[in-house]
Amino acid sequence: MGGQSAAGKGDMRTVIFDLDGTLADTSGDLIAAANTCFRQMGLGDVLVPQSDAGIALRGGKTMLRRGLERHARFDADVVERYYPVLLEAYAGAIDVHTVLYPGAMQAVRALRDAGYGVGICTNKPEALAELLLTRLGVREQFASMVGADTLPVRKPDPEPLREAARRAGGDPAHCVLIGDSDTDRNTAAAAGVPSVLVTFGPSGADMAALKPEALLHHFDDLPAIVSELIG
Structure with a gap:
């Protein structure tokens, strides 16, 4: 149902990911x-x-x-x-030890196939984020990439998240941020959109206390969570 709902709206829903500690262990x-x-x-x-x-x-x-x-x-x-x-x-030496988390790119492809726009909003400098995603062979999977220095402000200011949604072809009011920190939680809250925090990163045990709209224990569960949160 999530794919039909997302694809059927004129204002595309978008799923925006943090990078470090969310998509990849850097x-x-x-x-x-x-x-x-x-x-x-x-x-x-x-x-x-x-x-x-x-x-x-x-x-x-x-x-x-x-x-x-x-x-x-x-x-x-x-x-x-x-x-x-x-x-x-x-x-x-940006990709010597870095690995994508299990199921991350399968989830990204499932979201794209379901009609969601998919992008990245990170506090890593833009050039380094671009370099890393290219080295990992996944840059083309993301319709947008907003880094720490792409705009005059960075997370937890909500504008980078909104810009990532816009560049992915979506309405900033209809997006969800997938992250791993209080910064991501606060960014989504400032933008008035839901956040999903991953529990498999180094600070995973602390995520529940931040009270996001959802916790993500494995990327296999993400498409269903996104459908529940933004349709």
Whole structure:
């Protein structure tokens, strides 16, 4: 029913995905880039992939800040100075450890086949998001891609979500955001649309407390959840 409803409306429904921690586990490559910076500082490999994945998915500056705090060396100027170094290191090895979550692309294709527009709204810089999706061989599956620097504002401001919906051919009032954080929850709430938070990422156990409109335990369940939420 979801496909008929979505395709039958003049205002196309859209499903917009966050990227890091939602569609793909990017933490390994992000941590490797941060550790490149820490090694240059003489601190060695500060972050550990197995235990620091949640930190990684909060962004590059958070990784630098948290790593420096562990050595009691936090300095905002150091974070700003090394952030471009981190981005360069990450761009050079962006898909070494990164993997798409099981069933992610099958769900995306099922949604497209059902008539939904599908796009991405991420706080990863646009060029890096484009590079990663291309390297993973899935960029063409998404009708839109709005990154952290695509617009003057970023999530949790609602405008990037709305723009991702528009660029995917949809009405921003009839979309749903699939994410993995309070940022995604707050973005959807600010836009007045539902959010679905995944429970299989590093912070999955914390998602229920954010009270999204739905929790996603496996991508196999996503088409039915979307149909329930936006028709």
